[in-house]
Amino acid sequence: MPIELQHVTYDYMPGTPSQVRALDDVCMTIQDGEFLGLIGPTGSGKSTLIQHLNGLLVPTSGRVLVDGLDTRAKGADLRRLRQKVGLVFQYPEDQVFEETVYEDIAFGPKNLGVPAEEIEERVREAMALVGLPDSLMKRSPFELSGGQLRRVALAGVLAMRPEVLVLDEPTAGLDPLGKREILGHIRRLHERGLTVVMVSHNMEEVARLADRLVVLDHGRIVLSGTPREVFAQGELLESIGLDIPDVTKMMRELRKRGWPVRTDVLTLEEAYEEISRYLAGTKAGGVR
Amino acid sequence: MNGDNRAVVAEALVHTYGPDESSGVTALSGVDLEIKRGEFVCIIGPNGSGKSTLARHLNALLLPTSGRVLVFGMDTRDERNLWEIRRTAGMVFQNPDNQMVATVVEEDVAFGPENLGIKPEEIRQRVSDALKAVGMEDFSRASPHFLSGGQKQRVAIAGVLAMMPSVIVLDEPTAMLDPKGRKEVMETLARLNKEKGITVVHITHHMDEAVHADRVIVMYEGKVVLSGPPTEVFSKTEDLAKWGLDVPFVARLGDMLRKSGFEVSRSALTVEEMVDELCRLSSST
Ligand SMILES: Nc1ncnc2c1ncn2[C@@H]1O[C@H](COP(=O)(O)OP(=O)(O)OP(=O)(O)O)[C@@H](O)[C@H]1O
Ligand SMILES: Nc1ncnc2c1ncn2[C@@H]1O[C@H](COP(=O)(O)OP(=O)(O)OP(=O)(O)O)[C@@H](O)[C@H]1O
Ligand SMILES: [Mg+2]
Ligand SMILES: [Mg+2]
Numbered sequence: 001m002p003i004e005l006q007h008v009t010y011d012y013m014p015g016t017p018s019q020v021r022a023l024d025d026v027c028m029t030i031q032d033g034e035f036l037g038l039i040g041p042t043g044s045g046k047s048t049l050i051q052h053l054n055g056l057l058v059p060t061s062g063r064v065l066v067d068g069l070d071t072r073a074k075g076a077d078l079r080r081l082r083q084k085v086g087l088v089f090q091y092p093e094d095q096v097f098e099e100t101v102y103e104d105i106a107f108g109p110k111n112l113g114v115p116a117e118e119i120e121e122r123v124r125e126a127m128a129l130v131g132l133p134d135s136l137m138k139r140s141p142f143e144l145s146g147g148q149l150r151r152v153a154l155a156g157v158l159a160m161r162p163e164v165l166v167l168d169e170p171t172a173g174l175d176p177l178g179k180r181e182i183l184g185h186i187r188r189l190h191e192r193g194l195t196v197v198m199v200s201h202n203m204e205e206v207a208r209l210a211d212r213l214v215v216l217d218h219g220r221i222v223l224s225g226t227p228r229e230v231f232a233q234g235e236l237l238e239s240i241g242l243d244i245p246d247v248t249k250m251m252r253e254l255r256k257r258g259w260p261v262r263t264d265v266l267t268l269e270e271a272y273e274e275i276s277r278y279l280a281g282t283k284a285g286g287v288r
Numbered sequence: 289m290n291g292d293n294r295a296v297v298a299e300a301l302v303h304t305y306g307p308d309e310s311s312g313v314t315a316l317s318g319v320d321l322e323i324k325r326g327e328f329v330c331i332i333g334p335n336g337s338g339k340s341t342l343a344r345h346l347n348a349l350l351l352p353t354s355g356r357v358l359v360f361g362m363d364t365r366d367e368r369n370l371w372e373i374r375r376t377a378g379m380v381f382q383n384p385d386n387q388m389v390a391t392v393v394e395e396d397v398a399f400g401p402e403n404l405g406i407k408p409e410e411i412r413q414r415v416s417d418a419l420k421a422v423g424m425e426d427f428s429r430a431s432p433h434f435l436s437g438g439q440k441q442r443v444a445i446a447g448v449l450a451m452m453p454s455v456i457v458l459d460e461p462t463a464m465l466d467p468k469g470r471k472e473v474m475e476t477l478a479r480l481n482k483e484k485g486i487t488v489v490h491i492t493h494h495m496d497e498a499v500h501a502d503r504v505i506v507m508y509e510g511k512v513v514l515s516g517p518p519t520e521v522f523s524k525t526e527d528l529a530k531w532g533l534d535v536p537f538v539a540r541l542g543d544m545l546r547k548s549g550f551e552v553s554r555s556a557l558t559v560e561e562m563v564d565e566l567c568r569l570s571s572s573t
Contacts, residue, residue, distance in 0.1 A: 012434065020434070041466045042438030090437045090464070093383060143305065143313070146382040146460065147335025147493075169437070172463040173382065175334040175493055177532035201438075201466050204537075243467035246496070246537060246559055253563045259570070268537055272544045275566065279550055282570040 001084060001163050001195070003030040003053055007062035010048055010219075014060055022048040024219040025062070030164075035187075035196045037210030037227070039203070041241035045219040046199045047090055050166050053197065054078075054085035083112055086162030090169050090199075092153035101127075101144075101152055102137045108160040126155035129185050131178050146173045154182065164195040171205065183209065204245045207231060207266040215242070228264050247271045292361055295455050295487040296323040296346055296377075300355035303341050303510075315341040317510040318355070325360075325454075328481045328488045330498035333507030334532035339491045340382055342507070343457050346489065347377040360454060375404055378453030380461050384437075384444035393435075393443055394419070394428040400451040411450075418446035421476050423469070437464040445473060449480070455487035456480070462497065474500075495522070495536045499557040506531065519555045538562045 010023040022045045030036055030053070040046050051057040052064050055071040055078040064071045066081055086108075089095045098104035105123045114122065127134065130151040136144065141152050150173050157165065165186070171179045187209060190196050200206050206213060206227065213230040215223040217240045223230055231237070234244045234252075243249075251265045251274065261274040301319040306312025315338045323329055333339050344350040345357045348364040360376050362369040378400070381387050390396040397415045406414070419425045422442040427435065432443055441464045448456055456477070462470040474497060480486045490501070498504050504521040506514040508531045514521055522528070522535045525543055535543075536557050545552045556565040 018431075018434075042442070042464075042469055043436040047436060091383060091385065093385065145336045145340060151335070169464060173335075173460060173493065175532050176495065176534035177529075178335055179493075201464070201470075203467065238468075241466050241468035250538075250559045250563060253559065254566065257563065257567050259566075268541060268544075272541060275541070276545060276548050276550065279545070279566070279570060283572060284550055284569040 001067040002032055003067075003085075003164065004065040005029070005049075005052065005062070006065070008049075008052060008059045008064060009061045010045075010052070010057060011060045012048075022219050023052075023059075026216075026219070026221055028214060028221065028224070030195065030197060033190075033193055033195055035190050035209060035211045036198070037206035037213045038197060038199045038216065039201070039206060039213060039242060040216030044216040044240075046216055047168055048219075049216065050087065050168055050197060050199060053164070053166050054082045054087050056082075056087065083108075083160060084162055085164040085166060086157040086160050087166045088154055088157045088168060088170055090172075092149045095153045095156065096141045096149060099140060100138050101132070101141055104141050104152055105155045105159050108156055112160060122159045122161075123155075126159040129158055130155045130182055147175055147178060150174060151178070151182075162194075164197065165189070166197045168199045169201065170198065171200070171202065179205075203231070203243055204247070204266075207245050207248075215240075227266055231266065232264060293325050294322050294358070295325045295327065295360060296489070297321070297358040298342070298345065298355065299357075301342075301345065301352055301357060302354040303338075303345065303350060304353045305341075314353075315510055316345075319507075319510070319512055321505070321512055321515075323455075323487060323489060325487055326481070326485045327503065328478070328501050329490070329503045329505055330501040331489065331491045331505045331507060332493070332495065332498060332533060337507040338510040339507055340459050343379065343459050343489070343491060346455070346457050347379050348373045349379070375451070376453055377455045377457060378448035378451045380444050380448050380456070380458040382459040382463070384440040384464075387444045387447065388432040388440065391431055391433075392428075393424065393430050393432050396432050396443060397446045397450050400447055404451065414450040414452070415446075418450040419443075421449055422446045423472055438466060438469055441465060442469065442473075445476075449476070452484075453486070455489065457489045457491075459491045460493065461490070462492065462494065470497075495534050498522075499536055506533070518557055522557060523554050 005026050005028050008023055008026045012020040012022055038046050058072045096104050098107055105126055106119050109119050109122050132151050213227055231244045251261055252263045254261050255263050259278055265271050298319045298321040301316050303316040304312040304314045331339050348370055357364045359373045362373050388396055389399050394415050397418055398411050401411045401414055422445050424442045445461055462473055477488050481488045499518045504518050522539045525535050538557055542552045553565050556562045
């Protein structure tokens with residue numbers, strides 16, 4: 001189910017003095033089965049863009065085609081669209097509203113017409129996926145910690161088993177273990193065919209997970225490509241308030257100090273290999 | 289002054305949410321803690337470990353089920369202290385939406401100082417300084433509800449800066465910020481701490497942000513389970529993993545290299561320190 005954005009422009013409060021152009025002539029295609037990372041400084045339009053992917057927002061001008069369906073077309077079945085394209089909001093408070101954790105996670109599947117006996121199974125499965133203990137099932141979502149609430153929001157969308165999963169800062173507020181486990185599950189779902197679009201301020205995270213990155217600034221796409229291609233543009237990224245991953249920074253610094261190491265390294269494992277390979281050939285390696 | 293150099297004290301602090309201890313949720317189960325005036329501490333801990341609950345006790349938003357909390361010597365259970373405690377301890381919440389009160393950014397930032405009875409000229413100065421400190425000076429006339437996630441978070445931080453409290457408690461202030469914003473906020477906090485002696489209590493899930501703190505406090509299941517300088521806390525890789533936590537990536541790299549027989553020092557926690565350490569190692573005999 002490819003999603004195509006054609007010259008999408010979006011204005012908040014159009015025609016008023018406080019009009020804001022949040023997206024400016026954005027063209028891109030999200031391919032079936034890809035893992036797309038969307039990065040950009042604060043206010044660059046990321047949340048606005050992803051709300052177009054399930055028809056929550058429609059372009060002021062331009063078109064969004066989801067599986068060929070124009071989200072602005074009269075009679076477009078937006079409800080069905082939202083079931084296929086699951087969106088997890090930046091702030092879980094915007095998404096969670098039922099009286100109990102169970103009811104909240106069950107809400108989506110119920111609306112999909114999932115049979116009653118299957119709903120509980122889906123809820124339990126989704127809770128396990130995001131690391132929520134069963135003991136929280138009957139708790140009000142508003143009596144949870146920040147990280148627990150984010151997990152509920154994630155579980156609610158996962159329980160709908162969407163074809164496209166759109167995540168706005170999904171790991172904000174998660175503890176390190178939760179982050180690792182939940183991203184691991186998402187990666188496995190992706191390997192089984194799920195299309196993922198992830199907004200993140202965490203450069204390490206997108207570098208590790210995404211097949212392709214799109215960089216937004218002031219509502220425009222300023223760069224796109226594989227993580228390695230994008231993070232080779234350190235200066236451009238820095239000039240708009242982004243950065244390269246810290247491991248990459250470390251390798252560049254070592255290179256400046258004369259180490260013959262690669263500087264396009266994006267993960268800790270790669271860095272370890274480069275560094276230990278070099279060290280083994282120096283005096284440090286001699287004392288082993 | 290009575291010679292008490294403690295900004296915040298928690299003694300056997302217990303907090304139970306709900307009607308009573310049997311049917312409620314005990315979020316803090318006996319926390320003992322002292323934070324010195326001028327100290328910069330980071331609190332880390334897994335989801336649900338009680339960090340935000342503890343934070344809400346530090347400016348008397350919550351009161352102890354048992355035990356007590358002193359803020360600059362003032363007991364939070366004494367209602368007469370409430371005003372002075374709120375003025376002394378400023379708080380940035382986990383979700384900035386809970387903090388926005390006005391319909392225009394500059395009014396929102398001015399709200400705190402106005403409540404303190406500060407003179408209008410000084411308020412204007414403070415608001416403009418605070419917005420500058422978080423890079424939001426161009427948004428002073430905007431509506432806070434129409435800002436992006438990161439922009440709201442910056443405004444919430446400015447609101448607390450404008451109150452010039454003696455201790456600032458920040459609950460995951462950088463969670464929605466871009467890399468530049470994150471760096472700026474961390475630098476602002478470090479500056480306020482160094483230059484103005486403001487005590488900073490910073491709750492975070494980013495281990496990399498904790499490496500510059502004077503002290504790292506680890507919470508787990510409603511208790512403080514570890515407290516010490518970053519180098520000490522982040523040398524306990526296995527304990528931290530058991531609690532669902534992590535060490536900064538530089539420390540993890542150090543671990544991997546040590547396992548391979550390279551004698552990398554444990555005190556390297558930042559990229560700069562690691563680069564220096566590696567260069568020392570490769571050229572030493
Ligand atoms: N409801 C709204 N009304 C008016 N303007 C808005 C609204 N929401 C966002 N904006 C503005 O639109 C622009 C893009 O906002 P958006 O939320 O898409 O940014 P973002 O890239 O998601 O930022 P962040 O990383 O801070 O979450 C910003 O300038 C913002 O101030
Ligand atoms: N209003 C409430 N009513 C009942 N229980 C609550 C309430 N708020 C929090 N809790 C519970 O208290 C415990 C501690 O929550 P707290 O918000 O202090 O955790 P935290 O360490 O800040 O977690 P996080 O990293 O997810 O923000 C959790 O088990 C949580 O479910
Ligand atoms: Mg956003
Ligand atoms: Mg919290």
